[in-house]
Amino acid sequence: MNDRNSSPPLGADGSILDRIVLRKMQEVAEAKQLVSIQDLEDEAYFKRTPLSFKEFLLAEDRTGIIAEFKRRSPSKGLINGVADVAEVTQAYNNAGASALSVLTDVDFFGGKRDDLLMARKENDIPILRKDFIIDEYQILEAKAWGADIILLIASILTPQQIIDFGKFAQNLGLNVLLEVHNLAELERSICPNLNAIGVNNRNLADFTVDIQTSFDLVNKIPNEFLKISESAISDPKIIKELKIAGFNGFLIGENFMKTDDPGKAIKEFVAEM
Numbered sequence: 001m002n003d004r005n006s007s008p009p010l011g012a013d014g015s016i017l018d019r020i021v022l023r024k025m026q027e028v029a030e031a032k033q034l035v036s037i038q039d040l041e042d043e044a045y046f047k048r049t050p051l052s053f054k055e056f057l058l059a060e061d062r063t064g065i066i067a068e069f070k071r072r073s074p075s076k077g078l079i080n081g082v083a084d085v086a087e088v089t090q091a092y093n094n095a096g097a098s099a100l101s102v103l104t105d106v107d108f109f110g111g112k113r114d115d116l117l118m119a120r121k122e123n124d125i126p127i128l129r130k131d132f133i134i135d136e137y138q139i140l141e142a143k144a145w146g147a148d149i150i151l152l153i154a155s156i157l158t159p160q161q162i163i164d165f166g167k168f169a170q171n172l173g174l175n176v177l178l179e180v181h182n183l184a185e186l187e188r189s190i191c192p193n194l195n196a197i198g199v200n201n202r203n204l205a206d207f208t209v210d211i212q213t214s215f216d217l218v219n220k221i222p223n224e225f226l227k228i229s230e231s232a233i234s235d236p237k238i239i240k241e242l243k244i245a246g247f248n249g250f251l252i253g254e255n256f257m258k259t260d261d262p263g264k265a266i267k268e269f270v271a272e273m
């Protein structure tokens with residue numbers, strides 16, 4: 001039986017995820033001092049109805065790609081220090097991305113709130129606020145900043161937090177993407193308050209990547225959820241195999257962002273899919 005309040009595997013080995021979560025706790029505490037919940041609720045985007053992740057992922061004229069704007073990462077360091085968020089996200093959209101993923105984590109990924117606001121201003125497809133959510137306050141921020149989708153990472157949350165955050169986000173009209181890396185995470189985290197389940201091919205503890213993780217887990221995900229394969233996707237030909245296996249979406253960041261022209265890179269990728 002699942003213990004829904006059992007602690008996630010945090011704090012033991014000083015891994016990068018532990019460091020990210022500790023920093024996130026400080027950031028959220030600071031943000032709460034600066035911006036009240038009322039201020040967030042007063043933002044214009046807070047009243048906006050989020051777009052349906054499902055509708056765009058399954059649309060015939062879209063590719064299923066969730067294209068990520070990612071300047072840097074703990075595993076790769078600097079990926080792209082010059083890319084312009086408006087230009088790149090518009091190019092992703094024009095190339096047929098089903099959704100955008102915009103990192104808002106500052107310290108580890110070089111993202112920021114203004115990247116999300118700019119991507120929202122320039123695009124009319126769903127946007128994932130890509131961050132490490134540990135508090136309901138960040139879900140309110142996501143809504144206020146114009147996101148349509150939030151990410152819940154199983155390895156940093158208790159099963160009860162996933163239920164509570166999923167419910168809270170869906171009550172705001174947001175779509176919820178749960179990210180897992182193995183069967184144990186999937187089995188202890190799955191609950192009705194989710195729209196999509198992503199299998200991360202990157203082990204966030206040691207950064208090893210293996211696309212086989214997606215193929216191993218896809219049939220364990222109930223069909224009521226959208227199925228997303230995440231990370232380390234660089235070969236357009238693998239998309240066909242992932243689709244046949246049952247995936248609806250493909251989260252791709254570095255493969256586009258590491259080039260001088262991420263917009264051209266996604267176009268070429270789509271042409272070869």
Ligand SMILES: O=C(O)c1ccccc1NCC(=O)[C@H](O)[C@H](O)COP(=O)(O)O
Nearest residue numbers: 073074075204230231232251252253254
């Ligand atoms: O990318 C990292 O190094 C990383 C490290 C620690 C936590 C999360 C990390 N990445 C988040 C992601 O899941 C990816 O940005 C996303 O799936 C896209 O992956 P990729 O196509 O390999 O850039």
